[in-house]
Amino acid sequence: MITTEASVQSRHGAPDVARPLDQWRECPDCGLLSTLPEMRPGLVAECPRCGKTLWRMRRAPFSFPIACGLSGLLFYTYALVAPFLEISAYGRFQLARLETGPHELTLHGYTLLGFLVLAVTAIFPGIKLGIMLLTLFGLETRTVPSRLMIALFRWYARITPWSMIDVYLLGFLVAYTRLAAIATVHLDTSLYALVGLMIAMAAADGAMDTEAVWRALERAKVHTDERYHQHHPEVPWPEDAPIANMSTEGVIGCHTCHLVNRAVDGDLCRRCHTRLHARKGNSVSRTWALSLSAVALYVPANIYPVMQITQLTKTTNYTIFGGIQELMAYGLWPLAALVFLASITIPLAKLFTLGYLLVQTQRNSPTHLNGRTRAFRVIDFIGRWSMIDIFMISILVALVRFGQFANINPYSGAPCFAAVVILTMFSVITFDSRLMWDAPRRAAPAAPAPERGAPLSQSSKGVPA
Numbered sequence: 001m002i003t004t005e006a007s008v009q010s011r012h013g014a015p016d017v018a019r020p021l022d023q024w025r026e027c028p029d030c031g032l033l034s035t036l037p038e039m040r041p042g043l044v045a046e047c048p049r050c051g052k053t054l055w056r057m058r059r060a061p062f063s064f065p066i067a068c069g070l071s072g073l074l075f076y077t078y079a080l081v082a083p084f085l086e087i088s089a090y091g092r093f094q095l096a097r098l099e100t101g102p103h104e105l106t107l108h109g110y111t112l113l114g115f116l117v118l119a120v121t122a123i124f125p126g127i128k129l130g131i132m133l134l135t136l137f138g139l140e141t142r143t144v145p146s147r148l149m150i151a152l153f154r155w156y157a158r159i160t161p162w163s164m165i166d167v168y169l170l171g172f173l174v175a176y177t178r179l180a181a182i183a184t185v186h187l188d189t190s191l192y193a194l195v196g197l198m199i200a201m202a203a204a205d206g207a208m209d210t211e212a213v214w215r216a217l218e219r220a221k222v223h224t225d226e227r228y229h230q231h232h233p234e235v236p237w238p239e240d241a242p243i244a245n246m247s248t249e250g251v252i253g254c255h256t257c258h259l260v261n262r263a264v265d266g267d268l269c270r271r272c273h274t275r276l277h278a279r280k281g282n283s284v285s286r287t288w289a290l291s292l293s294a295v296a297l298y299v300p301a302n303i304y305p306v307m308q309i310t311q312l313t314k315t316t317n318y319t320i321f322g323g324i325q326e327l328m329a330y331g332l333w334p335l336a337a338l339v340f341l342a343s344i345t346i347p348l349a350k351l352f353t354l355g356y357l358l359v360q361t362q363r364n365s366p367t368h369l370n371g372r373t374r375a376f377r378v379i380d381f382i383g384r385w386s387m388i389d390i391f392m393i394s395i396l397v398a399l400v401r402f403g404q405f406a407n408i409n410p411y412s413g414a415p416c417f418a419a420v421v422i423l424t425m426f427s428v429i430t431f432d433s434r435l436m437w438d439a440p441r442r443a444a445p446a447a448p449a450p451e452r453g454a455p456l457s458q459s460s461k462g463v464p465a
Helices: 063-081 100-107 111-141 146-153 156-162 165-182 189-207 210-231 283-303 320-329 333-362 369-399 413-430 434-443
Strands: 024-026 033-035 043-046 053-056 085-089 092-096 184-187 251-253 260-262 307-311 314-318 406-410 461-464
Touching (some): 024 251, 092 369, 100 369, 156 369, 283 320
Antiparallel strands (some): 024 033
16 A cells, blocks of 8 residues: 655644644544645545544545435335334234334333433434434535534534444344244334445445535635625624644644644634533543443343243243353354354453553553554444344344233343443543553653644655545
């Protein structure tokens, strides 16, 4: 792969301070300040220190995501109204829609668990599609107020991890193996709509150029402000436009739109109006609190049954590991391995990795910084996949309701395990990986290290996509 050095540097190796701040970037993973290269479609700007992708410039940043979003909206609408799955057993028939599982969980007394499943499978995917389409259509047609689009698009990246259609379909695959053992299963049209929705949303995410969207939103905002001040000259012009800067001191990268601002903690980003913080407040203590809470709940989540299956006169309680053993007994080794990986390995790996990162950060350890940063990215990506068991339970509870013949009910281990997944996801959100790179400087302040206000020897680089 050919790497092209394309950033502009000053004589001392720092980012060219004569360039406007909108051409600077602070790496969200390691905190390095550098200038963006001259970008063109197909290139990727990476952090020269930790390899984090700062900007992947797309060839069709608006048209293709709009097309995927429209098709996803059609699939989403149909998935909400059409039947999802039908089963027949013991001369009876059961039909389920997307909301049936959350409703049944609520009826069994697990209201929060039911709302969680409904939110991540029905509410958040719809909100994500609405934000994407309203923003992109507004930029293309100039019919939506720029400040409304900015306020909405601030939530796009935040809500993306909580849109779990893909994880839900894997949970359905596990549930299907159990249903096929006790009933005749008929796949209905909503299931295929969910598959189409998953593909459309994955394609839209892959084609979305958030940096291009934020730059277009900034241009739209400036254009709106110019027209307003033409008609209201008595109102002073806001002093938030990019300016040439004489140093890198006193600048903060926005964690929402990634624009570098000359500001102090508590100021608003001049582009997206998010409150700025040089580092996440109380990051280590909050991450410890969330992680230890997840550890405390992980024990009952694995000891207590997550569901109770009654067939005729036999009642069996299933823990998470018991369900894996049953899949192995059926000869479904790949599926058993998938559930073991998602429900046992991933939560433990996240908890151990977070504990290691926190301890090393508090020890001001300068070792393996790139490796620790990569580990943080991995646990950030894999955390949501542990919801497979929760989705499986919601589907089984929705369908297996045959009175004295067969019933599946949720049990106390299910909300405990769901809480473990949610707490570990929040603990990753609260952890600021830049603190790992700050720690060596706190331990040895005299040692030269790239930081705000100091010369930077690295430069951004453009890598062909």
